[in-house]
Amino acid sequence: MTFIAKPKVAHPSLPKNALGFTRRDYEGALSTLCAGCGHDSITAAIVEASWGLALEPQNVVKLSGIGCSSKTTAYFVSGGHGFNSVHGRMPSIAMGANAANRSLHYIGVSGDGDTLSIGLGQFCHAIRRNLNMLYIIENNGVYGLTKGQFSASADVGSRAKKGETNFQPPIDAVLLAMTLGASFVARSFSGDKQQLVPLIQAGLKHQGFALIDVLSPCVTFNDHEGSTKSYAYTREHYEPAVHADFVPLEREITADYKEGETLPLIMHDGSRIVLRKLDAAYDPTNRTLAAVQIQERMKAGEYLTGLLFVDLEPAKGAFHVVNQTPDAPLNSIPFEVLSPGSKGLEKALARYR
């Protein structure tokens, strides 16, 4: 693969965020994915979102499984630790890392193969535990890395590159997450940065499990006539239902947001998500109605996108709340404080006598 390496020197006029970093400081290694891959656009959106939020790069933890999408964690925020785990097992790594240090920002990147087949079990339980992380599915309907087999998100009747038809009904990550009680569920498209960047920012800020299922066409194996996840098909059937703007604490909500047309939601740290309905009939705060709407539009072949469901009520069921862990990260607490010692053991054993 030939390429011209980008020089490390940044032009002095590049805009800097609150930490004094340019967007270049949130980039990673050069992508080895195909030219035109949707995943690279999502990576760019993550870079933009992280820069905009002024995240400390070393506090970003990038987790992934196996697949083309899982490769992308090397391509953003090189100042953060990255862990490319085994296939479908990213949630358990996220669980362990988060348990040890709750103060970092966890971004899990996965694919429709990694999440909806081999990783289906771990995905469901990460949602049940309301693990505080942003989980991005880069959804192209195929196993791209292994050259184009159908994944579990492939639609009935869709055709593979060599012509085989898929007959098995798809698993939809958005509907699944809604059923499991996820409190932040969104769908987007790699080609719509305007919608995707604020979703990523809101998802990173959300205290609990945040899912974004991003349609991300595979230009090599699933971009042909007969695919329902191609660029052409997605653009034709793409229905933004709710636009979400992420407004950090420092910025005032401007007069552009007219009362009655928008719904501001206040997050735990005072920043806001301002929802603007693009589809008058859609209500992103009612879980049951939202699920019904999504399914009905799916039957008509439409992808509803945006922040499809959000519940900001302080996460009673969040992992650290339920387990009553202290605010300080567990890995910062000295062993002498963590261990109940021999006295604690004697008390515990007494219960068995």
Next chain:
Amino acid sequence: MAVQAFDLAERLQTPVLVLSDLDIGMNDWMCRDLKWDDNYRPDRGKVLGRDEILKLEKFYRFIDKDGDGITPRTLPGVHPKAAYFTRGSGHTQYGAYTEDAADYQLVLDRLLKKWATAKKLVPRAVIEATAGAPVGLVSFGSCDGAVREAIEVLKSRGVGVDYMRVRSFPFSEDVERFLAAHELLFVVEQNRDAQLRALLTLETDVEKSRLRSLLHYNGLPISSSFIVEGVLAELRPRQRLQPKGAVHG
């Protein structure tokens, strides 16, 4: 053992499996009071702290400085210089992506060094050598109770045997020494295919002919009489009891 397992996992930067069995895990056992050593401190292994990181010009994840095969790691959230990417594919000593054959082989060779280091760190075998008997029993795990009882019974019949309870894989160095010191060894285990015996033949220099299997695998826990009968059948053919479905290989 769980405590030790965590320490080893962090020291060796390798998954450590604690092997138990259904009998231990599901049934009620009488055991001695569990004790905790208040002086115990966890071994977090080679983790570079902030001060050490600041002294580095650059952090490279897989450089083995002291030859034990274990390379220092860093924790997220400490300093951007310390960040590294754990890859799902081939990597160089520096932690970078590679498809170079020599780089890849270097990594595999280092991991073999780590395996050799592990042999020195894993739990040693528990050995009870009586009067340097020529016969030894080798076993592990929940066979222990039956083995001990069998040794007492054999002693009362005038047959002295030594006992080694293996506690880890890779085998620690004392395992090889015990095998070398006995003319005849009975490997007592509760599986059909003599898995421990197979590992001993693969990993040590012991001659296969000196290893006899006593295999108990009918689903019930092994008994001391099974072991006694198996040993005596081999040692004293004229005095052996009629085997009742006793199997040995």
